[in-house]
Amino acid sequence: MKYAFLNLIIFFSCLVEAQSNNVIELWPNKVPGETQPKQEAKQTNNTTGNVIRLTDITNPILTVYKPKKPNGSKAGIIICPGGGYKILAINKEGTEIAKWLNSLGYTAFVLQYRVPQKREGALQDLQRAIKWVRSNTALYNLDDERIGVMGFSAGGHLAANASLNFQKQSYMAIDSIDKASSQVNFTMLIYPAYLDKGEHNSLSPELKIGDKKAPYFIFGTIDDPYGNSSLVFTTALRNNKIPVELHMLPKGGHGYGLRKGKLAAETWPVLAEKWLQSILSQ
Template structure:
């Protein structure tokens, strides 16, 4: 037994180190609804059927598996292993599934959710996991509208629960990541358990189906003692809700087979799921995306303004590079309570890109928020940063010196007005000037240093 346990552990270690690059902690601070201290999960002594079983998960994580060759879909799939909410079959229904998804060209994230006997905590973990993956879309080259789930047994129940309760938060917001959606864009349930409830075997009332319920792929067998009526009933409920669903029920295969060889069901479902995935998560079109796609939909005002002595002010000035022409990614709209800016009404709000508002049809990502977030790491924790936008694209230094009205903005006058406004809230620490192309010509280049000095 000890030799078998050692062999499985070595296999587990090699698989993990060979395929993964990142382990993401879901809850950087306190884990909600968790009284136990954060610690590494424990591997049980039960290695029957060559399965690694983890328990005592108190610090939930996502283990990232990146494909060697992407299929271009930009889909990210969270893998939820089963185990009856007592353990996690982490290799058979976790890492091996992630490796299969990698071979198909998808990025996979294996979820270690809380066990044992903590379904409430597990439901919080999967909602948080979807948001965390969505927040890292740029880092892993994902489309925020292609974040999916695949769950097995109890992990299938958990995936169904998250997919049908996206508008209901299972926990209080912890940070800016929790402003993102917990919606799954597609969901795969493989021999799911607990989809029905009660003596009459009706659909589990914890599932709330509506017009936003994502497409489902469900696979199971008639001889599955843990869920055969549940996945049939779940498929029917989805059809009644007019939710796209592909349901496969095979005569035999039992439960808990993963995709290991030797079980007919375990060899059939991956082929069916692969075909379904190709259709549901098609490669991204190369057509240019709307530049406003990731723009924040709402402003957020600070709960309370920091004391004036604790605010460092930086004036953002210059031309198009500072006015913002870059593409705004989802993480650029995650606000920090310590980084502030103003809106077009001169009201203090939490800073989200795009910061500039003078050119509504041209604005985009600038360097201000990136500067501020990096600065936070070097200044006292009680200090906030206030960014004041004044840059206007296409404005030359000579226009600034002459206080010319450019694109309906009187350049130097507006700058002075904004400086006066900023001084009401903090101390001006510097001016961030980012040059554009308006002075990049043979006549102006020789005078550039002199003109810029005069402007400053």
């Protein structure tokens, strides 16, 4: 009973938080390729680890988190939570990350992309989100050449896919927003998954690395069951002379977010903060 009550508090705090921030419905009319009617995302009964897990997302949204004290970089960062393309760990890898970015002075956008098992739809959602942010930079005092994406686990795969395949028209244009580019200016992947699904654990075939030189930050651990993704993807970027900074700790596992108590969770934010400062000071 005690834990059920605690989880209710967490859920309603997330709900109030979302209501107090600017929530954008990405697709004003029909969602491309979606067969189910639009509805609010459903929370699963599994709240293990004080994680709010959302599923059955048919109406993708983008929630805006503005910093109290902008740092002057004019950078906006779109966050893609993980969850194996089945659910979204919306607080641990979404709202909590947005608050951390806000504390550093960055404007953050948490994406609720389509799940479960709708990878093409998820790519459409992220491409649309990037275009929406780039089309609305004046609203948040952002630079349209400083739009980045940040993904965790499956969200890391989604972020990598969108970063590389920005020239792919995954859906038909529906309005003026789609005239904007879906190309991002930097990418951050935290314990990414599914990047090594090619033959003999090589680069996943959908990840087409071109000559785009925007930088990448990648963090993982050796004992992560998905840890090979970070190594394979970094090697592919390096071989194509694309700037990449990789950090791998010996231990940490997977899915730790930035919650206290694990060295990996307490390490990557420090490194990521320094990396952001370095690329945005240029």
